[in-house]
Amino acid sequence: xxxxxxxxxxxxxxxxxxxxxxxxxxxxxxxxxxxxxxxxxxxxxxxxxxxxxxxxxxxxxxxxxxxxxxxxxxxxxxxxxxxxxxxxxxxxxxxxxxxxxxxxxxxxxxxxxxxxxxxxxxxxxxxxxxxxxxxxxxxxxxxxxxxxxxxxxxxxxxxxxxxxxxxxxxxxxxxxxxxxxxxxxxxxxxxxxxxxxxxxxxxxxxxxxxxxxxxxxxxxxxxxxxxxxxxxxxxxxxxxxxx
Amino acid sequence: xxxxxxxxxxxxxxxxxxxxxxxxxxxxxxxxxxxxxxxxxxxxxxxxxxxxxxxxxxxxxxxxxxxxxxxxxxxxxxxxxxxxxxxxxxxxxxxxxxxxxxxxxxxxxxxxxxxxxxxxxxxxxxxxxxxxxxxxxxxxxxxxxxxxxxxxxxxxxxxxxxxxxxxxxxxxxxxxxxxxxxxxxxxxxxxxxxxxxxxxxxxxxxxxxxxxxxxxxxxxxxxxxxxxxxxxxxxxxxxxxxxxxxxxxxxxxxx
Numbered sequence: 001x002x003x004x005x006x007x008x009x010x011x012x013x014x015x016x017x018x019x020x021x022x023x024x025x026x027x028x029x030x031x032x033x034x035x036x037x038x039x040x041x042x043x044x045x046x047x048x049x050x051x052x053x054x055x056x057x058x059x060x061x062x063x064x065x066x067x068x069x070x071x072x073x074x075x076x077x078x079x080x081x082x083x084x085x086x087x088x089x090x091x092x093x094x095x096x097x098x099x100x101x102x103x104x105x106x107x108x109x110x111x112x113x114x115x116x117x118x119x120x121x122x123x124x125x126x127x128x129x130x131x132x133x134x135x136x137x138x139x140x141x142x143x144x145x146x147x148x149x150x151x152x153x154x155x156x157x158x159x160x161x162x163x164x165x166x167x168x169x170x171x172x173x174x175x176x177x178x179x180x181x182x183x184x185x186x187x188x189x190x191x192x193x194x195x196x197x198x199x200x201x202x203x204x205x206x207x208x209x210x211x212x213x214x215x216x217x218x219x220x221x222x223x224x225x226x227x228x229x230x231x232x233x234x235x236x237x238x239x240x241x242x243x
Numbered sequence: 244x245x246x247x248x249x250x251x252x253x254x255x256x257x258x259x260x261x262x263x264x265x266x267x268x269x270x271x272x273x274x275x276x277x278x279x280x281x282x283x284x285x286x287x288x289x290x291x292x293x294x295x296x297x298x299x300x301x302x303x304x305x306x307x308x309x310x311x312x313x314x315x316x317x318x319x320x321x322x323x324x325x326x327x328x329x330x331x332x333x334x335x336x337x338x339x340x341x342x343x344x345x346x347x348x349x350x351x352x353x354x355x356x357x358x359x360x361x362x363x364x365x366x367x368x369x370x371x372x373x374x375x376x377x378x379x380x381x382x383x384x385x386x387x388x389x390x391x392x393x394x395x396x397x398x399x400x401x402x403x404x405x406x407x408x409x410x411x412x413x414x415x416x417x418x419x420x421x422x423x424x425x426x427x428x429x430x431x432x433x434x435x436x437x438x439x440x441x442x443x444x445x446x447x448x449x450x451x452x453x454x455x456x457x458x459x460x461x462x463x464x465x466x467x468x469x470x471x472x473x474x475x476x477x478x479x480x481x482x483x484x485x486x487x488x489x490x491x492x493x494x495x496x497x498x
Contacts, residue, residue, distance in 0.1 A: 050333045051333065051497070052329060052332055052333055052496075052497055053497060054497070072335060075333060075334060075335050076335060078333065079333075080329075080330060080333045081330075082326035082329050082330055083326060084325050084326040085326075086325060086326040086327045086329065086330040087327070088253055088256075088257060088327060089257075090256060090257045090260040090261065091253060091256055091257070095253075095256065099249060099250075099252070099253045100334075102245065102246070102248075102249030102252075103246055103249055103250075103331065103334050103335070103336055104334065104335070105245060105246070105335070131260070147330070148330075151334070
């Protein structure tokens with residue numbers, strides 16, 4: 001079974017087509033990146049896959065469940081770390097995680113176990129009793145991802161997880177994301193080329209709501225006739241692809 | 244309901260850790276209670292004012308509830324401005340869980356605020372030598388529950404429809420209108436004419452009237468039950484409208 005599948009997925013807002021007939025297939029355990037400039041349709045795609053927005057046309061499935069007709073089932077299979085950190089600022093790290101445990105219906109014992117497990121996995125022991133608003137950007141992103149993992153999702157959506165972070169915090173977060181690879185399917189959106197290059201099993205380059213190229217890094221380099229993802233991306237975005 | 248309680252618990256923590264909440268929801272009403280008592284003590288005893296402690300305490304309690312409205316709207320509009328609610332939308336939480344999660348903590352805050360106001364008023368009454376009736380205070384506190392829900396309903400609607408900059412501004416208008424037409428700071432019933440008609444047109448007037456009637460253990464239809472019924476009706480309409488608006492907005496956000 002595919003972790004994520006879209007068939008002709010389309011989202012229109014009045015005159016604007018944000019996502020235009022997107023066809024994707026993501027295998028379980030894969031780290032799949034959606035790469036594109038601002039407004040390429042990455043976040044809209046994530047929103048539709050997370051049941052946060054209904055498609056205008058087409059279908060989207062997560063672990064075989066429809067994102068339009070089986071929303072409750074899909075919501076229990078996914079976790080999302082939105083573009084902003086989306087944490088409760090006056091709650092501590094531990095309280096934020098405990099809160100999400102209760103949202104997923106865990107009892108007290110399981111909540112405490114799961115919270116302790118995630119604090120350890122993300123190395124947050126030294127900040128576990130700090131309020132979220134006092135954390136640095138990097139710690140907040142880690143907390144945000146940990147909160148997305150509370151419900152033991154099959155598919156994790158990371159929407160521009162390193163946006164606005166300094167280089168050290170970004171590298172630290174990459175290591176965190178890499179540690180999750182293979183254990184869970186990850187759909188990552190980013191417009192940082194080196195991030196997609198470093199982390200992804202496969203990459204889809206989105207231009208104006210469409211998939212302009214899809215494959216592994218070497219496949220994309222081959223399609224574009226360029227070396228390195230940034231050069232390949234520019235070539236594809238400018239329509240200079242090798243046929 | 245467990246999810247709603249979890250969200251309530253989160254919201255209570257957020258509120259209790261906001262220093263502004265203490266200043267506006269508790270500090271400001273208590274300061275008004277003290278200032279108005281000083282004012283009352285400075286004017287001739289025979290003057291008919293609403294500043295005698297038995298009339299002032301229920302009025303200030305209603306005034307305090309208006310700040311609960313402000314905080315309800317601020318809490319919701321701030322959550323909406325970020326992506327925290329989006330994260331929750333992607334979980335099994337429903338619109339009902341979220342609405343209950345916003346209303347319940349504010350109701351608890353309103354009850355605690357009311358209790359503190361009346362305890363302070365009781366202490367003041369002992370100091371100035373006009374002891375308040377404990378039965379009257381308890382009756383007034385219970386009477387103020389529908390009123391609290393009414394103001395929370397206002398806050399819910401403003402928080403859902405407006406952003407974190409506009410919502411407090413609109414609440415300030417309600418606070419001004421409520422203070423004025425609610426007869427908190429003057430005896431509206433002694434005004435007559437157009438002024439009294441305007442006061443009677445506003446729900447705030449009935450909040451103060453029913454709370455004051457309960458305080459003086461005046462359980463007549465005209466003084467207590469009819470005003471209470473008006474407040475309860477307004478509370479039911481506003482809370483229902485707030486829930487409906489929240490649900491519609493959530494669907495629009497997810498559209």
